[in-house]
Amino acid sequence: MRFDPVLAEIRFGCGLSPFVPAPESVEALLAGLTAPDVVAERFPVETFEAFLPRVREVGRLRQIRRANRGTAEDDDAREAIQRLNQAARVESFKWMAAHIARRVETTAPLRERMAFFWADHFTATGKDSVLRRASSPYLESAIRPNMTGTFEDLLFEAVTHPLMVHYLDQAFSMGPNSQRAKVKKGRGLNENLAREVLELHTLGVDGPYTQTDVTELAELFTGLTHNFQKQGRAFNPNLSEPGTQTILGKTYGPDGAMRDIRRVLRDLARHPATARHIARKLAVHFVSDTPDPALVDDLTAVYRDTGGELMPLYRALLTHPASWDTDQPNVKQPFDFVTSALRALAVPPEVYLPLPERRFRVLFERPMVGMGHVWDKPDGPDGLPEEDSAWITPQGLAARLQWSMIVPQQLVPDLPDPRDFVRQALGRRATATLEFAAAAAESRADGIGIVLASPAFQRM
Template sequence: MRKEPVVADRDLDAAIAVTRFGLGARPGEIAAARGDPRGYLTRQIRRAGADQPRTNGETSAQRIAGFRVYQQDKGAMKRAAGDDTPVSDARDPVKIAQRMLRDDVATDFTARARLGAETEAGFRERWTLFWANHFTVSANKLLTATVVGPFENEAIRPHVFGRFADLLSTATTHPAMLLYLDQAQSVGPDSPAAQFVSRPRRGVGGRPGGAQRKLGLNENLAREILELHTVGVDGGYTQADVTEFARAMTGLSVGGLREDPEMIGRPVFRAVAHEPGTRTVMGVRYAPGGKEQTGAILADLADRPQTIRFVCTKIARHFVADSPPPALVARLERAWTDSGGGLDAVAHALIAAPEAWSPQPAKFKTPYEFVISSWRAADGAPRDIARLAPVLNAMGQKAFSAPSPKGWPEETAAWATPAAVVQRLSWAQAFSAAAVRDRDPKALAVAALGARLSPATATAIARAESRAEGFALLLMSPEFQRR
């Protein structure tokens, strides 16, 4: 018969459940988890997926359609550059772009951060953020900036506790991903579209005409699916596999202004741009079949042992340690295999694994995690981008702007630099002055860390000269910075 844990263990487990598996504790949250810390987490797993931020409700298709109209207007203005007709603010491309960034991107990111600060299901939100980073779409250009939020809401959140194969397919063929990695312009070298465009134009009297628009194969998405989303860089694929996979995906694109209005901004398959023929990827031969060829390759990649090992290692690294225990990775792999890629089963296995409950915190918070957990500790939430963007920019984690398709780094070395810690201290002092008001920082520290609060930190907070200084000491303490 299993013995009931002693009270001290339950207190510590409750603190770990909320601060390691979740996004940090709001007042009262650790107490709510104390009765059954593991049950507290497992109840947050649901096949319906993650919670949705309260945005303006625009879809990626609507955003893309709006951007295409903006591009059209911008082109028209360039052509009329010599005209002295004044341009109204409503039609000024520069002002339109500024409005897109302010009204779309800022609203999306603030809504996501507010959800993180207020949610009662911190584990569910952290699990979602892991997958959003795994399938990164970055705001490295205006178009993708406007669709990062809808991408997460449409392609990631509904599928985070479903089958990995479904999440993989939905995320990698979503219009935002196709545009981010330039797949929408990829054309098979032997496709009808390429053959048509490559025909020499004829000018007057049959002489060769002007230059042709160059169409070609783009391998970005194929490479990133293999390297980052499935088998991993050491997964055994070759450059030939990348090229073959890229050929299979030709034709996957995004509806434009010349399409049926209902298809603008939505995924489309253009058979005329698809590379005909069979494809062989990682030793498996795939029959011709248009977009079905891509679907078959993605389904096989989702089930490969290399994919299971690579993704489970990433999950363990995110939640537990930069160098995760091999036993933990093995448990996650087994749950994945036994469930046929059920991410809910993997989440259950993570929560049940003893290796995930080590008393010693090994993960250093990213700037976003630090800021969100600080808001939670203060029992508040950001209401506008002005409270978020400057600090995240200063700390090196600009909103929706991961530096590459690899996403934001997980390792401590990326975030615990002396300069970054100074930025955290500066923000913690300013934030604390406004956040604490007349509340007791000692009580806030107990609520934020529970049994993880060390005697040294508790003493330092008690001896602080002001409430704001005491709360800032909490935010900068080793146990708050780590999870």
């Protein structure tokens, strides 16, 4: 198989739209990644830099609380923190709506898909107060602008990002022989970030590393912390383990601080195991749970030959014949499904962007929980499952079916004729059975619902 515009838009894009033409070529899809980011301007999501003052304000109020326990100032500050939390929560659903609008409106659909792919690969979220709402700002600042250079640059941006440092408990990890450990008895190393970097971000779970590598990397990472009161990123030498560390046989340090962290991440990014891990993950995410081994081999080779240049890697993915196999297509993840449905129905952004929080959540966020994706609350640093079996569950499928039947009509008062919609949403992929079912439904809402819930629309 080769490039096909309909499959390209469904598998590598955001789904067919009656208004946005499907990409005409691999070049057109790739060009979207580096074109001016029109939808990001039209549907803004707060950057992490713009988000930081929210964190600072909570920090300031917490200081007031600590200094005034049990007084009226304490109460006022507590209520002010609650208001900040609430405001950030309300905003976080505005950002979710903006992500939806980007997918529905974009003429550069691969960018939206890649942003979510990498944000999931580098899953990070906050663990308390307003930081719980920082995932979208992190995506906007650390992931989205860094998807077209090299993997090592993206890796560095994500791993050293203050939200990642916070999420994976790096902030207070201290070397056993660091200055701080001499004062703070009983505190010490935290291996969480180091382990996830090796297991999830670079080499992969079957990669050639040992517990010693994890510990040494954790020691090398000591000092990497965050300072939300300033610019966010921070290195504190008092936490840093002195001496050298050896990771995968290579020695780093002494006292290289952030330069050593950059070096080790660069070396990990260029490791052959990382090449294979990233190649395989791309193939699994975009093509099939069981991709053709030749596809993984060829992507691995491109990654290795270019030292992890991402654009050639994407090009290799899009031009490989096995990427266009339709034998074992993936199931759309809940956000892919919901947004591709809105795109197929051409729901105008004016319909869902201004919705009040409660209504927006009833229509989008709560149903997605039923489908298995809790927005902004990943189960763990491994992010969303890739395997279809995690999504095609009784509960997940029931939620998709129910959403398909009732939500479109809440958004589009005059739904299209299901007999036209089935062709428009699926092109030649509509089966005879589905065309029959769409025509046999007793209401437009049921007919549209059957099309959206159908295997042909659910798979990509």
